[in-house]
Amino acid sequence: MANALVNVPARARRGEIIEVKTLISHPMETGYRRTQLGARIPRDIIRLFVCTYNGTEVFRAELHPAIAANPFFVFSTVATESGTLAFQWTGDNGFSATESATITVE
Amino acid sequence: MSGRAPHLLAAFSVIALAGATFAGEIPMTERRSGYDFLSRETRAMQDDDTANPGMLAVLEGGALWARKTGAAGRACADCHGDAGASMKGVAARYPAFDATLKRPVNLEQRINRCRADRQQAPPLAYESRELLALTAYVARQSRGLPIDVAIDARTQPFLDNGRAAFYRRQGQLNLACSQCHDDNWGRRLAGNVIPQAHPTGYPVYRLEWQGLGSLQRRLRNCLVGIRAESHEYGAPELVELELFLMWRARGMAIETPGVRP
Amino acid sequence: MERETSRRDFLQAAAAGLGLGAVITVAPAHATPKEMEDAIRKVVGSGRVSKGRVKLELPPLSENGNTVPLTVSIESPMTPADHVRAIHVFTELNPQPEVVSFRFGPRAGHARVSTRIRLANTQTVTAIGELSDGSFWSATAAVVVTLAACLEDA
Numbered sequence: 001m002a003n004a005l006v007n008v009p010a011r012a013r014r015g016e017i018i019e020v021k022t023l024i025s026h027p028m029e030t031g032y033r034r035t036q037l038g039a040r041i042p043r044d045i046i047r048l049f050v051c052t053y054n055g056t057e058v059f060r061a062e063l064h065p066a067i068a069a070n071p072f073f074v075f076s077t078v079a080t081e082s083g084t085l086a087f088q089w090t091g092d093n094g095f096s097a098t099e100s101a102t103i104t105v106e
Numbered sequence: 107m108s109g110r111a112p113h114l115l116a117a118f119s120v121i122a123l124a125g126a127t128f129a130g131e132i133p134m135t136e137r138r139s140g141y142d143f144l145s146r147e148t149r150a151m152q153d154d155d156t157a158n159p160g161m162l163a164v165l166e167g168g169a170l171w172a173r174k175t176g177a178a179g180r181a182c183a184d185c186h187g188d189a190g191a192s193m194k195g196v197a198a199r200y201p202a203f204d205a206t207l208k209r210p211v212n213l214e215q216r217i218n219r220c221r222a223d224r225q226q227a228p229p230l231a232y233e234s235r236e237l238l239a240l241t242a243y244v245a246r247q248s249r250g251l252p253i254d255v256a257i258d259a260r261t262q263p264f265l266d267n268g269r270a271a272f273y274r275r276q277g278q279l280n281l282a283c284s285q286c287h288d289d290n291w292g293r294r295l296a297g298n299v300i301p302q303a304h305p306t307g308y309p310v311y312r313l314e315w316q317g318l319g320s321l322q323r324r325l326r327n328c329l330v331g332i333r334a335e336s337h338e339y340g341a342p343e344l345v346e347l348e349l350f351l352m353w354r355a356r357g358m359a360i361e362t363p364g365v366r367p
Numbered sequence: 368m369e370r371e372t373s374r375r376d377f378l379q380a381a382a383a384g385l386g387l388g389a390v391i392t393v394a395p396a397h398a399t400p401k402e403m404e405d406a407i408r409k410v411v412g413s414g415r416v417s418k419g420r421v422k423l424e425l426p427p428l429s430e431n432g433n434t435v436p437l438t439v440s441i442e443s444p445m446t447p448a449d450h451v452r453a454i455h456v457f458t459e460l461n462p463q464p465e466v467v468s469f470r471f472g473p474r475a476g477h478a479r480v481s482t483r484i485r486l487a488n489t490q491t492v493t494a495i496g497e498l499s500d501g502s503f504w505s506a507t508a509a510v511v512v513t514l515a516a517c518l519e520d521a
Contacts, residue, residue, distance in 0.1 A: 297513025
């Protein structure tokens with residue numbers, strides 16, 4: 001039951017470069033920590049984040065354990081047309097989460 | 107001369123009621139939130155609602171607020187409506203006196219009382235994701251408002267206990283809270299700046315925890331830090347200390363969800 | 368803050384082990400600069416890496432290694448003919464050198480990303496940029512990592 005916060009401007013001019021912010025709730029367990037008795041805590045991270053704009057991929061991040069818990073990304077994309085920005089996070093143990101936001105481009 | 111005595115008496119009783127100024131107590135005008143001791147980057151993390159990791163909990167709390175629960179099948183929203191209106195100012199006055207229990211309770215305990223009494227739902231565990239989310243959501247509605255806990259004849263004894271705990275040397279390091287937070291705030295300990303310990307941003311996203319936590323969790327960390335015996339979550343000693351800390355921070359603005367190292 | 372096996376963990380585990388006769392294996396606490404070089408080689412192949420063009424922004428002092436804000440960017444027209452393909456971030460003293468790889472195209476507008484990373488120690492962070500013409504560029508930034516006082520398990 002992932003919890004995500006995405007921020008995309010509601011409207012933009014055609015050709016304008018817009019800033020997108022995404023934040024998702026996830027512990028990003030590194031796999032390097034040990035319990036008090038020395039047992040290794042298994043890795044459990046988000047490995048991939050993809051942003052598509054009306055179906056076309058516009059940004060991708062390949063994550064490793066050194067990305068902090070509750071992964072946060074700010075990136076940009078060109079406002080080409082009205083439509084939907086879709087976000088997908090996938091990772092260990094079958095983790096999968098999606099979020100989307102619409103934008104009106106005039 | 108006789109005209110002045112009643113004023114003196116009145117002044118003395120006000121001081122006695124609120125508590126005399128102890129040596130080393132931070133003057134009201136010099137009080138600063140932990141926010142002021144943060145690096146520029148961490149401040150930016152707190153300031154931006156679209157980037158503040160604590161906001162994830164606030165979002166979740168908003169969803170829980172609207173969800174029907176318990177044998178009564180009631181949501182918080184069913185009684186309290188829009189939290190932005192009904193919960194405004196609430197977190198700023200907690201811990202508050204509970205007439206049934208005859209002692210102060212903190213916000214987490216108040217939420218669980220509501221769950222038991224109104225929703226016929228089991229209490230949420232301390233530091234559970236749901237309780238933190240709900241507490242963060244409620245406290246967020248007081249953001250920007252001044253802390254204002256009620257100190258009167260009922261809460262005064264508990265405030266006194268909390269104050270005594272703050273100034274008492276304890277633990278293997280024989281340290282009192284005041285020695286760091288009244289006498290040495292602004293100086294560095296283990297590379298980090300010692301704040302004045304005002305609970306302005308709770309529940310807080312602590313970078314060390316990589317998650318949100320309550321004031322009680324932070325106090326327990328402090329007790330571990332000075333190698334003193336800790337208290338269980340919900341213990342009266344912790345609530346009394348919370349009450350004292352909130353009183354000590356009276357007038358300072360709530361920042362929930364705060365971000366701290 | 369995450370360490371492979373802190374002294375505290377080791378002592379506690381050893382104390383537990385004494386009673387049960389358990390053996391504690393201790394893996395290396397962090398990667399080596401050589402491992403970072405190998406990781407960079409894997410990405411860059413036989414290409415040459417030149418210093419420059421990449422701008423890596425990190426705070427010189429971090430209050431907590433669990434969450435260190437990072438911004439990396441490369442000035443580029445971001446046209447189909449001339450754009451940034453990727454930016455890769457590495458550390459030399461974390462348990463593993465790879466941090467993250469960002470992939471861009473002309474649709475990005477700017478080749479600029481902000482995120483939050485973990486740093487296990489005071490160390491230098493390296494960013495490698497890959498351009499559409501096949502060239503590689505690098506930049507580094509040093510971060511002093513401090514630790515909060517009054518922790519959960521002391």
